[in-house]
Amino acid sequence: MMIEKKDIRALTKEQLRDFFVEHGDKAFRGNQVYEWLWSKSAHSFEDMTNISKETRQMLENNFVINHIKVDQMQRSSDGTVKNAVRLHDGLIVESVLIPTENRTTACVSSQVGCSLDCNFCATARLKKMRNLNADEIFDQVSAINQESLLYHNHKLSNIVFMGMGEPLMNYNNVLKAIEKITSEEGLGMSPKRITVSTSGIPKMIKKLADDEVKFNLAVSLHSAIDEVRSKIMPFSKAFPLNDLKESLAYWYAKTGSRVTYEYVVWNGINDTKEAINALVKFCKYVPCKVNLIEYNPIDDGDFQQANPQAITDYISILEMNDIIVNVRRSRGKDIDAACGQLANKKS
Secondary structure (H helix, E strand, C coil): CCCCCEEHHHCCHHHHHHHHHHCCCCCHHHHHHHHHHHCCCCCCHHHCCCCCHHHHHHHHHHEECCCCEEEEEEECCCCCEEEEEECCCCCEEEEEEEECCCCEEEECCCEECCCCCCCCCCHHHCCCCEECCHHHHHHHHHHHHHHHHHHHCCCCCEEEECCCCCHHHHHHHHHHHHHHHHCCCCCCCCHHHEEEEECCCHHHHHHHHHCCCCCEEEEECCCCCHHHHHHHCHHHHHCCHHHHHHHHHHHHHHHCCCEEEEEECECCCCCCHHHHHHHHHHHCCCCEEEEEECCCCCCCCCCCECCHHHHHHHHHHHHHCCCEEEEECCCCHHHCCCCCCCCCCCC
16 A cells, blocks of 8 residues: 655654654754755755665655746746746646846745735636645745846845735745745745735734734735725725724834835726825825836726826825835736736746
């Protein structure tokens, strides 16, 4: 009878040490294997060259490494790279390397598909199939780090959880992945270079604060008027702006970390003075900054880019009220790698 092999990366370092002791080996062997799995991102037991052939065979008999495979890589004319990542069960997610003049950013996915229903987002049209495991999230970052070294000659600078899925609906695995990414035994990245973007789930934002996380928080806001926001993001009817505001005040009180609001302006939806004034009022509750994001159409007539004058009005009124505002021009549009476009399209 065949024994079902365990995913070795589901084990802690202590559990790996115990495994080797139970099999008549030294505990430090577990440290070596752990380093291969996380710091060196080994894809197979054969890669573990400082471990004897017999030990590697024993690992092979008992465990699997469910490593991702970059199934297809596309490079945009602006240098953006999109990876179609095949998981061990054959499902696909997408992740993106975004280069700018002085840094490279990984945009990673946390779910296969998405459990929410934002009307402007291509990913939301895919049904949510499952959460990603912590190692699958880690592998996306590791693969993009290798691409950053290959194409830009330096390590990955930043990570944003803005790919497929709602990170706070996969809370435990996202936090475990970040723990590995920031650990010296993993990729050793500073948590201050990581941003988790949520569509705004108040109780989970409070949980982040209670867990004293060190990474940055971004909220996909798009309107500070409940009626408008619920048309853009229907699920938000269950999370009114007053609840969101309260959770963000709690976040700031606990962490002292300012919030970033991600905000797309659409023609005829949120391009009015009323919408701008509502955003200004919302921004007064906790220290924050606003990223105005260029919209990337997904073949949907309901959502169209706003007139440039509307963007100018947002910028001038926000700045007049001493609110930090940046305009984010989308990259990778020619390969459907820009914000809101990740949908596992075939090239």
